[in-house]
Amino acid sequence: MITVLCILIGLIFAGATFCLLRRSLMRVLIGILLLGHGVNLLLLASSDPISRNVAILGEDGLPTAAGSADPLPQALILTAIVIGFGLSVFTLVLARSAYMRGGSDDMRELEREEEV
Amino acid sequence: MKSHLLLVASRFLSWPFFILSIWILYRGHNLPGGGFIGGLVGASGFLFYDLSGYGRPKQGFFSLKPFSFLTAGLGTAVLSGLPGLLAGKGFMTAFWLPGFKLPLLGSVHLGTPLVFDIGVYLTVIGFILLLADTLAEEEKL
Amino acid sequence: MTLSAPILFLLLLAVVSPWWVARSRMSFVVAGGLLHLGIAGHYILLLSGVAGGGGMPAENGADFFPTDLIEWSFLGTAWGLMFAALVSGIGLLVFLYSAGYFGATPKGIRFFLPLLAFEAAMLGVVLADHSILLFLFWELTSISSFFLIGFLHSETTSRWNAQQALLVTGTGGMCLLAGFLMVGTEWGTHSLEAWRGMAVAGREIPMVALALMLAGAATKSALFPFFFWLPNAMSAPTPVSSYLHSATMVKAGIFLIGALFPLFASSAGIMGVIVGMGAATAVTGLALGWVQTDLKKILAYTTLSVLGLLAFLLGLGTVESVRVAVLLLLGHACYKAGLFMAAGAVDKATGTRDLRALAGLAKAMPALWIVCLLLGLSAVGFPPLLGFLGKEYGYGLALPNKGLSLGLSAFLFLANLTMMVLILRVAVKPFRPDAALEAPGVKAIPKLMMLGPAVLALAGVFLGLTSPFLLSPMVGAVVSGIAGDGADYKLALWHGFKPALYMSVATLVGGWFLYKVAVTYGKQNVVTRRLGFAENTYTAMVKGLMVGAAATTGFLQSGDLRRYLHLFFGGILLLVVGNWWVSGFGVARLFASMEPVPLLEALLVAAMAFGILLVVLTMSRITAVLGLAIIGLGMAFLFARLGAPDLALTLMLVESLTVVLFIYIVHGLPKIRNITKPPGRIFDACLSLGVGGVMALLAMKAQSVQLHPSISGTLNEWSYTLAKGKNVVNVILVDFRALDTMGEITVIALAALGVRLVWLRKSEMKAKGGKP
Structure with missing residues (x-):
């Protein structure tokens, strides 16, 4: 499973990088959203151990099965998801406002406007 | 697009969603759930009103403004950290009331982490509502 | 605190000086003068203690200033204490002279802050025993002298010259620090005293470190080819010139060569370089000074040549040559500070420093004339003045080879001859009693400005006459501190009828004759133009730096997001892959723990891969949102399968919201376009695949790496x-x-x-x- 997970991480990062490198504003936004997923998955892949058993303790307060999932990366990812959501919303709104004001969706044109 | 049907439905659905969200919030300490998920679900109780196209009620609980939630959330979270500070043990050290049993809920533990989770819950609701309100008002421009 | 207390006092005085001077100038001058007097006396007492055979005063304030790298430790070597005495003694005179020079002007209010800070820093340089501490003080001298040289900051040349001095000495300072760190790391200690001991014991020193430290000394002491900043520093007010160019700033490099003498002496090559640099500096200074007409400039160039001679003599490395260097340094510190102050007095009184416009001042300013005459005589080496000793002992130097000895004598003779002409031009030409008075105007000068030159002139006479008794033990202690021998040597003014005496007489006679004959000056010639190369190189380098900086900034900070990301991702690829290339990746363990993937998950991953392809390739915004939704929900399912129900729930909700939001505002967003041309797209695709590959491999490699025990x-x-x-x-x-x-x-x-x-x-x- 871990190998598949790693390949998936590679795919997401490749896609995100390609989108970020576009000059089209829309693609860059997509790239930003995609990159968030890649990082979350990377965090998950750092779990030790990677397991299918949930990180929830039994009635007696002890781990139910040996090798339940690593809770720490999950806590980090949960934080990352919510922050990522907040920031991508902000980015989307900001990008739209920049586009509507500047009238261009070309990243390079937008830069130039900034300088003017 | 205004829909009477949705308006009526939202009156009936909002409270159950809201109670569900509190349930998710409460059980988060022992089972999947917690402030984040609870907040996201709780916000949907409000969003039903937006869908109807008539806007949220002018009075009552569902008329609360997003900023009230944001400030209440952050304030609650900070408050939950103070007991530790006052006890000289460092900000956000957890304190618990003695556990007791309740029908339906079983054994209950109340403590500052729960209060903190409520802060998270309120902040998330405030965030979503502010977002929704902003976009809705923008539409009217 | 016996050694460092004066430094702290001076720093304190420096900080409060602007307020104090503005409130009450008189009380500040009196208090500052008394403080200087006390400090100078303090160091002279310590010096005489060391010269009398007592132990060196040491101070180790590890508790006072506890860090790993820097230690507040000081050591009063004879060499260092001699400098401390000169710095504080001449500091006293310069302090009083400045008070007279600036009077109650606004400039006088802000002048004392950099001056006193500089003095404190200079004391720190000569007394610090910890190399990094020394470096800190060294830099403080560079910075405070920057403010002093650029004191008349409303003038462009003044600012340029100050910047030049700072850049040259600052660059040297960086070299010095590198050298210090190298030796300190290699030898495990930063104590200079320990270094000297280890070098004498024959421990090997990295050649690069020596060269770096020499570079620091050479830039500070304006040795060839870094000489150009020193004459330019003449744009400073006269008190500064007289201080910086006599006993302090420019001597710091010479001090360093002396302080680290055993280290430098361990390498014949480095000593050869010092000798060569010294000789070249001496010749350069004289050649350039020959054509000058500005009193201060002439003095600056003679300073340059004396610095050259000092380096030259230290570089020769024998006990005798070190003794000559010490004597020359003492004499020079006294007469040069006095001559600068006198030149400043002439400038103040007549309003000009141009040699050609001045003559016959003796009648108008008889006192200054006598002082100048005494200083000048000391400078040209007239017995029995202090300057005579250095010259006489220089002629007495012998090298193992007869031919070399002869060459050395000839070199010194020519240098002294030329220098004498230059000194006479400054000290005698403007005053000549036999000529009629020629000057734009003569005003009275403040009494405080006469004090400094007069005291120094008398000191030259007094120290010269008493040298056998007063100076012998001190010079002996200093020389043996540097070269390890010669502590018991007795100085003498009379050595009998020997070649050295004949040469001294010949120098005096020849110099006077040459001065009479060579009256044309002020014209540039072939030599002086050629020597401009050093400064031209500097100017070109500064300009090149600006152009280079602009070009680099333009390239790196283009404002184009793609450019940034290309550099960023390309850099990551190069570094990570380069590292794997060098250290090996260890692929063998990668697939060791392969396990079969359940069909459901395989399908999930395939769907997500499809989603990625969709968002990368599609031209429709709605399709892109769809792709994002597929990826997001896929992630949520993956979390659910991998024991993370909380994540799955949260992500599911967040993804729904994101998709709704995206659809909601997508009409305000532009359509997707392909702007980049196909070659650029292909390049980007390759880069992206590279990044993806590296990330996948990194994630795999991370599986086998556990830097810290897991806390889960x-x-x-x-x-x-x-x-x-x-x-x-x-x-x-x-x-x-x-x-x-x-x-x-x-x-x-x-x-x-x-x-x-x-x-x-x-x-x-x-x-x-x-x-x-």
């Missing part, structure tokens, strides 16, 4: 016992790492505010009727 087991253990919660993830969020979550909800609230602000701005513009 402990978290599991504590979750119920300490935090009374069975959902460990939630316990981490709201209890163990609650502060992180606190930060997170703050970010969320801020993001909400940000969205709101963007909206407010828009509605404002709308209200004004402008474009949204």
Whole structure:
């Protein structure tokens, strides 16, 4: 499973990088959203151990099965998801406002406007 | 697009969603759930009103403004950290009331982490509502 | 605190000086003068203690200033204390002279801050025993002298010259630091005294470190080819010139060569370089000084040649040559500071420093004339003045080879001859009693300005006459401190009828004759133009730096997002892959733990891969949103399968919201376009695949790397016992790492505010009727 997970991480990062490198504003936004997923998955892949058993303790307060999932990366990812959501919303709104004001969706044109 | 049907439905659905969200919030300490998920679900109780196209009620609980939630959330979270500070043990050290049993809920533990989770819950609701309100008002421009 | 207390006092006085001078100038001058007097006396007493055979005063303030790298430790070597005495003694005179020079002008109020800071730093340089501490003081001298040289900051040349001095000596300072760190790391100590001991014991020193430290000394002491900043520094007010160019700033390099003498002496090559640099500097200074007409410039160039001679003599490395260097240094410190002050007095009185416009001042300023005559005689080496000793002993030097000895004598003879002409031009030409008075005007000068030159002139006479008794033990202690021998040597003014005496007489006679004959000056010639190369190189380098900086900034900070990302991702690829290339990746362990993947998950991953392809390739916004939704929900399912129900729930909700939001505002967003041309797209695709590949490999490699023991087991253990919660993830969020979550909800609230602000701005513009 871990190998598949790693390949998936590679795919997401490749896609995100390609989108970020576009000059089209829309693609860059997509790239930003995609990159968030890649990082979350990377965090998950750092779990030790990677397991299918949930990180929830039994009635007696002890781990139910040996090798339940690593809770720490999950806590980090949960934080990352919510922050990522907040920031991508902000980015989307900001990008739209920049586009509507500047009238261009070309990243390079937008830069130039900034300088003017 | 205004829909009477949705308006009526939202009156009936909002409270159950809201109670569900509190349930998710409460059980988060022992089972999947917690402030984040609870907040996201709780916000949907409000969003039903937006869908109807008539806007949220002018009075009552569902008329609360997003900023009230944001400030209440952050304030609650900070408050939950103070007991530790006052006890000289460092900000956000957890304190618990003695556990007791309740029908339906079983054994209950109340403590500052729960209060903190409520802060998270309120902040998330405030965030979503502010977002929704902003976009809705923008539409009217 | 016996050694460092004066430094702290001076720094304190420096800090309060602007207020004090502005309130009450008289009381400041009196208090400052008394403080200087006390400090100079203090160091002279310490010096005489060391010269009398007592131990060196040491100070180790490890408790006072405890860090790993720097130690507040000082050591009063004879060489260092001699400098300290000169710095504080001449400092006293310069202090009083400045008070007279600036009078009650606004300039006088701010002048003392850099001057006193500089003095304190200079004392620190000569007394510090810890190399990094020495470097700190060294830099402080560079910085404070920058403010002193550029004191008349409203003039462009003044600023340029100050910057030049700072850049040259500052670059040297960096070299010095590198050298210090190399030796300190290699030898395990930063104490200079320990270094000297280890070098004498024959421990090997990295050649590069020696060269770096020499570079520091050479830039500070304006040795060839770094000489050009020193004459330019003449744009400073005269008190500064007289201080910086006599006993202090420019001698710091010479001091360093002396202080680290055993280190330098361990390498014949480095000593050869010092000798060569010294000789070249001496010749350069004289050649350039020959054509000058400005009194201060001439003095600056003679200073340059004396610095050259000092380096030259130290570089020769014998006990005798070191003794000559010490004597020359003492004499020079006294007469050169006096001559500078006298030149400043002439400038103040007549309003000009141009040699050609001045003559016959003796009648108008008889006292200054006598002082100048005495200083000049000391400078040209007239017995029995202090300057005579250095010259006489120089002629007495012998090298092992007869031919070399002869060459040395000839070199010294020619140098002294030329220098004498230059000195006479400054000290005698403007005053000549037999000529008629020629000057734009003669004003009275403040008494305080006469004090310094007069005291130094008398000191030259007094120290010269008493040298056999007073100076012998001190010079002996200094020389033996540097070269390890010669402590018991007795100085004498009369050595009998020997070649050295004949040469001294010949120098005096020849110099006078040459001075009479060579009256044309002020014209540049071939030599002086050629020597301009050093400064031209500097100018070209400064300009090149500016052009280079502009070009680099233009390339790196182009403002184009793609350029940044290309550099960023390309850099990551190069570094990571390069590292693997060098250290090996260890692929063997990668696939060791392969396990079959359940069909459901395989399908999930395939769907997500399809989603990625969709968002990368599609030209439709709705399709892109669809692709994002597929990826997001796929992630959520993956989380659910991998024991993370909390994540799955949260992500599911967040993804739904994102998709709704995206659809909601997508009509305000542009369509997807392909702007980049196909070759650029292909390049980007390759780069992206590279990045993806590296990330995948990194994730795999991370599986086999565990830098610290995992804390998750402990978290599991504590979750119920300490935090009374069975959902460990939630316990981490709201209890163990609650502060992180606190930060997170703050970010969320801020993001909400940000969205709101963007909206407010828009509605404002709308209200004004402008474009949204």
